[in-house]
Amino acid sequence: MSAALALTARRGAAGWRWAAPALLWLGRLILGLAIAAAVWEGAVLAFAIRPEYLPRLSAILATIAATPEAYVAGFLRTLLETLIGFAAGVVVGVLNGILFLRAPVLRDMLFPIFVVSQTIPVIAFGALVVLWFGNTLLAKAVIAFYLTFFPVTVNTLLGLQSVDPRQIALLRSFGASGRQLLLRLMLPAALPQIFVALRLGASLSLVGAIVGEWFGDTTGLGVILLQAMYTEQVTVMWAAILCAALLGTGFYAAVSLAERWLVFWGAEQ
Amino acid sequence: MTETPTETARLLELRGIDKTFGTVQAVRGLTLSVPAGEFVTVVGPSGCGKSTLFNMVAGLDEPDPGGVLRFKGRSCHAHELLGRVSFMPQRDLLLPWRNVIDNAIIANEIEGADRKTARARALRMLPEFGLTGFEAQYPHQLSGGMRQRVALMRTFMFERELMLLDEPFGALDALTRSMMQRWLLDVWERHRRTVLFITHDVDEAIFLGDRVLVMTARPGSVKLARPVDLPRPRSAELVTSPEFIAIKREILAAIEEESMKSFMATGMRAA
Numbered sequence: 223m224s225a226a227l228a229l230t231a232r233r234g235a236a237g238w239r240w241a242a243p244a245l246l247w248l249g250r251l252i253l254g255l256a257i258a259a260a261v262w263e264g265a266v267l268a269f270a271i272r273p274e275y276l277p278r279l280s281a282i283l284a285t286i287a288a289t290p291e292a293y294v295a296g297f298l299r300t301l302l303e304t305l306i307g308f309a310a311g312v313v314v315g316v317l318n319g320i321l322f323l324r325a326p327v328l329r330d331m332l333f334p335i336f337v338v339s340q341t342i343p344v345i346a347f348g349a350l351v352v353l354w355f356g357n358t359l360l361a362k363a364v365i366a367f368y369l370t371f372f373p374v375t376v377n378t379l380l381g382l383q384s385v386d387p388r389q390i391a392l393l394r395s396f397g398a399s400g401r402q403l404l405l406r407l408m409l410p411a412a413l414p415q416i417f418v419a420l421r422l423g424a425s426l427s428l429v430g431a432i433v434g435e436w437f438g439d440t441t442g443l444g445v446i447l448l449q450a451m452y453t454e455q456v457t458v459m460w461a462a463i464l465c466a467a468l469l470g471t472g473f474y475a476a477v478s479l480a481e482r483w484l485v486f487w488g489a490e491q
Numbered sequence: 492m493t494e495t496p497t498e499t500a501r502l503l504e505l506r507g508i509d510k511t512f513g514t515v516q517a518v519r520g521l522t523l524s525v526p527a528g529e530f531v532t533v534v535g536p537s538g539c540g541k542s543t544l545f546n547m548v549a550g551l552d553e554p555d556p557g558g559v560l561r562f563k564g565r566s567c568h569a570h571e572l573l574g575r576v577s578f579m580p581q582r583d584l585l586l587p588w589r590n591v592i593d594n595a596i597i598a599n600e601i602e603g604a605d606r607k608t609a610r611a612r613a614l615r616m617l618p619e620f621g622l623t624g625f626e627a628q629y630p631h632q633l634s635g636g637m638r639q640r641v642a643l644m645r646t647f648m649f650e651r652e653l654m655l656l657d658e659p660f661g662a663l664d665a666l667t668r669s670m671m672q673r674w675l676l677d678v679w680e681r682h683r684r685t686v687l688f689i690t691h692d693v694d695e696a697i698f699l700g701d702r703v704l705v706m707t708a709r710p711g712s713v714k715l716a717r718p719v720d721l722p723r724p725r726s727a728e729l730v731t732s733p734e735f736i737a738i739k740r741e742i743l744a745a746i747e748e749e750s751m752k753s754f755m756a757t758g759m760r761a762a
């Protein structure tokens with residue numbers, strides 16, 4: 223996979239021409255966020271909404287600023303669980319896709335089992351995983367993995383199956399081996415489809431990590447969220463939600479950016 | 492066959508080749524032989540099995556058992572020709588994530604050539620293919636004519652004695668097409684490969700070829716093999732010369748007969 227990605231990543235200095243529109247886009251994004259923040263703050267003040275229902279944004283930020291270490295530690299911990307689970311899910315999903323393409327027998331045997339595994343509610347699955355792996359970082363990563371690998375498997379297989387057979391024939395006529403076909407044609411061609419699953423997996427793996435933390439742990443955004451719920455510290459709960467939103471959005475944005483960089487040719491053909 | 496080339500000079504030979512897809516017989520009793528260095532053009536009604544012929548010679552499809560396929564004087568299976576023939580299919584099939592240079596060297600990369608050396612060689616060939624300055628462009632940034640030239644360059648870069656070109660100019664407008672024909676002859680005269688060239692344009696077939704093969708309606712076989720004894724290098728005015736017209740009349744008559752046959756056949760099925 224990395225060889226194929228490296229091949230597609232090579233590009234000229236044309237990248238700088240994106241700079242101006244990118245800055246414009248960033249400016250609009252910041253403006254939008256500022257307006258949303260102002261509306262939030264203003265609405266809470268204007269309608270005198272009680273902090274149990276919705277604290278002021280400034281109060282939430284102040285809460286974070288008071289003990290930033292706790293939030294930073296929680297953020298990093300949840301990020302790590304998410305990333306490990308996501309990465310493992312992507313690797314296993316892509317390998318599954320390739321395997322299923324090559325061995326339809328295996329696909330027919332294993333695919334139904336995968337589907338059944340996905341019908342188990344993530345909460346029940348989380349309980350099982352904690353039974354097996356204890357309250358470790360690994361347990362959370364496994365849940366994130368469980369939510370990621372399936373969509374990646376399906377989309378990789380879909381992408382590989384929809385490669386233009388005429389393109390395969392052309393490369394075969396040049397004497398390409400199965401491995402060359404895979405690395406130089408099929409994986410790059412399946413990349414747009416694989417990225418559909420990666421964007422989905424970016425959100426799902428975060429959900430997996432946070433749900434995993436609910437089964438008991440000492441650090442993590444999920445832990446902060448749960449403790450705040452029990453102790454009815456509404457501002458802390460909102461602070462955790464804000465951090466989770468930041469993590470989720472940042473991760474999704476990173477995946478989308480990688481997609482724009484790697485799948486630069488667009489949905490041609 | 493009109494001529495009888497000696498065993499060694501005969502690069503490709505097909506005798507009594509059949510090809511059936513399910514219930515459809517695409518090719519029946521196809522016999523042809525191509526001496527080394529010859530430019531052979533193939534015309535025939537659409538659906539008569541021209542692309543099928545190419546797929547077999549490129550090694551992608553195995554003919555039905557029974558026929559004889561010989562390459563460089565040796566009898567062989569079609570799949571043994573994979574990697575030994577330079578094949579350009581009907582569409583350019585450029586890889587959208589590779590720029591012009593990297594598309595041109597894909598076949599060399601596959602045969603294990605050093606990428607840097609191949610790139611340097613491709614860079615030197617760019618002017619000849621009218622692509623100077625476009626080396627870093629991606630296929631979606633190119634016009635149809637340019638994409639076709641990149642595909643041709645890819646075919647030429649893969650240096651094999653036999654080149655198969657399937658309607659390479661089929662999608663181009665008339666003006667670009669006649670420019671490309673003269674350009675191709677120019678390149679061919681310098682590189683001297685054996686060429687099998689499919690077209691549905693009779694003028695193009697005569698203008699380019701040393702010999703024009705007219706195929707029958709499906710199931711395809713060779714109906715007429717007409718040598719084109721016009722001098723080279725050929726210029727654009729050639730197409731209006733009496734010799735050219737005479738050959739054209741003969742070939743058109745053969746095609747007309749076959750087109751009528753296939754038209755009648757489909758007409759009868761529909762009725």
Ligand SMILES: Nc1ncnc2c1ncn2[C@@H]1O[C@H](COP(=O)(O)OP(=O)(O)O)[C@@H](O)[C@H]1O
Pocket residue numbers: 512513515516517536537538539540541542543544709
């Ligand atoms: N892979 C295939 N499967 C089934 N039928 C095919 C296949 N390839 C070609 N044919 C049929 O064989 C006949 C000849 O096709 P082709 O060689 O593409 O014709 P053309 O002379 O237009 O290039 C057509 O009737 C086509 O439908």
Ligand SMILES: [Mg+2]
Pocket residue numbers: 541542581
């Ligand atoms: Mg065809």
